[in-house]
Amino acid sequence: MYSLLVVLDVWPEASALPGEVTNWCERAAEGLILEPVNTVTNLAFVIVGLLILHRADLQKISEVNSFTRSKSMSTVYAGSVMAIGLGSFAMHGTKTQIGSYLDWGGMLVFIFFPPLYRLKDFLGWSDDALFRNHIILSILVLGLELLQNSDGILGVGDGLRRFGWFNGFVWAVMIGFWIILEIRIGLERTDFSSNLRLVIMSAPPIALALLTYAYSHPWEIYLLCAMFVLISVLINDLETPRIERDSQKWVLLGTSSFILGMLVWPYGKEGSNYCNPDSILQIHGLWHLLCAFATWCFYIHFMSERIIQSDDEE
Numbered sequence: 001m002y003s004l005l006v007v008l009d010v011w012p013e014a015s016a017l018p019g020e021v022t023n024w025c026e027r028a029a030e031g032l033i034l035e036p037v038n039t040v041t042n043l044a045f046v047i048v049g050l051l052i053l054h055r056a057d058l059q060k061i062s063e064v065n066s067f068t069r070s071k072s073m074s075t076v077y078a079g080s081v082m083a084i085g086l087g088s089f090a091m092h093g094t095k096t097q098i099g100s101y102l103d104w105g106g107m108l109v110f111i112f113f114p115p116l117y118r119l120k121d122f123l124g125w126s127d128d129a130l131f132r133n134h135i136i137l138s139i140l141v142l143g144l145e146l147l148q149n150s151d152g153i154l155g156v157g158d159g160l161r162r163f164g165w166f167n168g169f170v171w172a173v174m175i176g177f178w179i180i181l182e183i184r185i186g187l188e189r190t191d192f193s194s195n196l197r198l199v200i201m202s203a204p205p206i207a208l209a210l211l212t213y214a215y216s217h218p219w220e221i222y223l224l225c226a227m228f229v230l231i232s233v234l235i236n237d238l239e240t241p242r243i244e245r246d247s248q249k250w251v252l253l254g255t256s257s258f259i260l261g262m263l264v265w266p267y268g269k270e271g272s273n274y275c276n277p278d279s280i281l282q283i284h285g286l287w288h289l290l291c292a293f294a295t296w297c298f299y300i301h302f303m304s305e306r307i308i309q310s311d312d313e314e
Contacts, residue, residue, distance in 0.1 A: 016095045023270050024092065024284045027277040035092040041285035042092065044292035045085025052078035052299055065305045066120070066127055073117075076131060077302070080110040081295045088288065104145060104167045109138050111174040114298065118181040121241035121307065141170060169220060172213050176205030176228045180235055182251065188240045201232040212262040242308035250304065254297030261290035 016028040026035040033039045056074035067073045087106025091099040112134055120130045145167055180201045187197050205228045215221050245251075267274045268283030275283075 021270055021275075021277040022095060024282075025268055025270050025272065025275040025277055026092075026282055026284070028095070033093045034095045037280055037282040037285045038288070039089055039092040041282075041288040042085040042089040044289050045088075045295065046082050048292050048296045048299075049078040049082035049085070051296070052081065065302070065307050066117070066130075067299075067303045067305075070127070072127060072131070074299075074303075076134070077113060077117075077299060080113045081292075081299075083109045084295070085288075085292070101145065105142050107171060108141055108145070108167065108174075110295070111171055111178075112137050112141075115174050115178040115181060117302070118178060118185075121185075121243065122181070122235070122238050168214065169224065172209055172224055173227055176209065176224070177231055179205045179208070180228065180232050184235050184238075184240055185243050186248075188242065194236060197236055198229075198232050201236065202229045208259070208262075212259075212265075214266075244306045244308055245301075245304060247304070250297045250301040254294040254301060257290045257294040257297065261287045261294070264290075 083106035091103035
């Protein structure tokens with residue numbers, strides 16, 4: 001499909017010509033794929049998604065959690081993971097506005113899933129309610145993102161460029177939201193005071209935002225940190241689900257891999273001292289591999305959980 005679209009020349013004009021160094025450091029090549037390394041490394045997400053689907057076909061059905069109860073949850077998660085890779089493949093391969101839209105679209109579709117999945121346990125949603133809310137949120141945000149980029153995609157005017165910070169801000173909010181939910185579950189068996197729990201829940205996402213969030217206006221980071229505090233306050237008052245895990249290994253591995261990726265990400269851009277546009281070892285490609293590994297770790301993390309119902313408690 002990708003090759004057909006390129007051959008038919010239905011993509012908009014690329015932002016980089018062959019021989020130029022792109023904004024992600026790689027020198028644009030001739031042919032169907034402008035950034036070969038940064039494009040091909042996205043197949044790691046597709047491989048992870050296919051592995052998850054394969055495991056889902058082999059898994060035994062049990063009532064341990066929503067992932068083991070049916071194959072649907074694993075299928076939706078796998079699709080979200082592959083959406084990252086396919087969207088980023090289109091962006092790095094074509095260097096077009098629509099490719100950029102698909103890139104952010106895939107990332108947002110994925111990052112909506114983990115916090116909504118975790119929130120499901122807090123609010124008592126059914127699996128169908130989770131799927132419905134995931135679809136609605138994805139359509140809403142991607143619709144706004146499409147309008148924001150409407151000049152380069154639809155050609156219908158200025159769009160919503162006054163919200164130029166929109167996609168990155170939503171991405172950061174969802175990551176922080178997920179972190180807060182995970183921490184709250186981990187704090188359930190502690191005897192910490194409510195105020196101390198608030199500090200423990202809000203501090204990590206705020207620290208991550210201060211270290212990694214690339215903002216255009218200072219008020220963005222202030223708003224982001226304020227939202228993390230507000231979310232922590234709201235989550236702190238909810239009844240927390242009882243979730244048992246034999247180990248925290250997979251969530252720690254996934255989180256570490258993602259944070260490492262976020263830390264190396266700036267060095268994979270044009271102008272970085274570490275930028276070598278003619279090397280097959282691209283730092284941005286490493287970011288793809290680290291994030292793909294993180295999605296696999298989070299899948300194993302979700303699969304290994306055991307939801308404790310009230311009648312299971314002693």
